[in-house]
Amino acid sequence: LEMARGTAVAERDLRTRFMNQVSHELRTPINTIVNFAHILAQGEMGNVNPKQTDYLGRIEKSGWHSMSVLNDLLDLAQIEAGEFRLKRQIVDLETVCEDAMSSVRSLLRNPEIALVRDYPDKWPRILVDSKRFRQALLNLLGNAAKYTDGGQIILRVRTYEHTATFAVEDSGIGIPAEHHETIFQEFRQLNEAMARQRVGTGLGLPISRHLIEQHGGTLTLNSTVGQGSTFTITLPLAPSPASIESDAESDAANGRTTAKHATPQPVAPKRPI
Ligand SMILES: Nc1ncnc2c1ncn2[C@@H]1O[C@H](COP(=O)(O)OP(=O)(O)OP(=O)(O)O)[C@@H](O)[C@H]1O
Numbered sequence: 133l134e135m136a137r138g139t140a141v142a143e144r145d146l147r148t149r150f151m152n153q154v155s156h157e158l159r160t161p162i163n164t165i166v167n168f169a170h171i172l173a174q175g176e177m178g179n180v181n182p183k184q185t186d187y188l189g190r191i192e193k194s195g196w197h198s199m200s201v202l203n204d205l206l207d208l209a210q211i212e213a214g215e216f217r218l219k220r221q222i223v224d225l226e227t228v229c230e231d232a233m234s235s236v237r238s239l240l241r242n243p244e245i246a247l248v249r250d251y252p253d254k255w256p257r258i259l260v261d262s263k264r265f266r267q268a269l270l271n272l273l274g275n276a277a278k279y280t281d282g283g284q285i286i287l288r289v290r291t292y293e294h295t296a297t298f299a300v301e302d303s304g305i306g307i308p309a310e311h312h313e314t315i316f317q318e319f320r321q322l323n324e325a326m327a328r329q330r331v332g333t334g335l336g337l338p339i340s341r342h343l344i345e346q347h348g349g350t351l352t353l354n355s356t357v358g359q360g361s362t363f364t365i366t367l368p369l370a371p372s373p374a375s376i377e378s379d380a381e382s383d384a385a386n387g388r389t390t391a392k393h394a395t396p397q398p399v400a401p402k403r404p405i
């Protein structure tokens with residue numbers, strides 16, 4: 133048994149080293165391509181005519197796209213290997229949401245689409261890995277931008293009892309009911325001809341669902357063809373600072389030294405809620 137365990141660990145280390153190597157080997161040239169195309173397009177090395185500017189722009193865009201596919205594949209490999217780790221803490225959700233909303237503006241198919249914020253007066257407190265939460269939110273907003281030709285995209289944040297919800301609602305093409313589960317599988321894109329027009333790999337939703345489930349939450353879909361889609365992230369609220377303190381007090385009163393929560397929770401900033 134010990135030997136088998138040793139072999140499994142060696143295999144995992146080898147796979148991790150291989151993935152790191154491949155990622156380095158691909159990232160370095162992609163960075164070179166993107167950066168030099170950018171420098172040339174800026175005219176820093178001499179004048180460029182409109183056609184050259186167009187070509188350089190395409191090189192840069194394709195480079196960024198390759199980088200994002202590479203990142204998705206690496207995320208997927210990590211998820212499959214069960215090696216995905218989150219760094220959870222209380223984050224400023226308004227900043228994260230605003231950040232995602234401003235990034236999505238450049239992805240809109242039509243600049244007249246309204247980006248609507250439906251935010252609460254009091255933001256929920258949740259423990260998230262801010263980079264990963266932002267990644268999931270951006271995937272949903274990016275999809276909404278890709279599959280909406282007019283109307284609006286709404287980001288609606290709410291608190292219901294012990295959960296916070298983040299709904300991305302669009303007035304786009306919608307998704308037929310029979311595909312509501314399949315689109316969460318890897319490499320699934322609905323309409324191949326359309327998918328070819330709209331850049332993508334079909335990894336965004338499976339990765340996003342995994343990221344949210346790792347946080348103890350869910351990612352669900354409601355959609356009607358021709359009317360639009362709503363993807364909703366639901367996450368548990370963080371225990372309130374008061375309840376953490378009273379847990380600690382009762383533990384101390386009981387003479388217990390072990391923490392009540394199985395996983396170590398970052399200490400929430402003490403501010404009135
Ligand atoms: N808001 C939406 N409206 C309509 N269809 C959608 C929407 N979001 C996702 N889909 C459908 O689900 C498929 C899978 O989405 P997913 O985000 O996983 O992949 P992608 O956007 O095609 O590529 P990637 O996210 O890897 O760049 C899409 O190709 C599209 O057919």
Ligand SMILES: [Mg+2]
Pocket residue numbers: 271274275332335336337
């Ligand atoms: Mg996507």
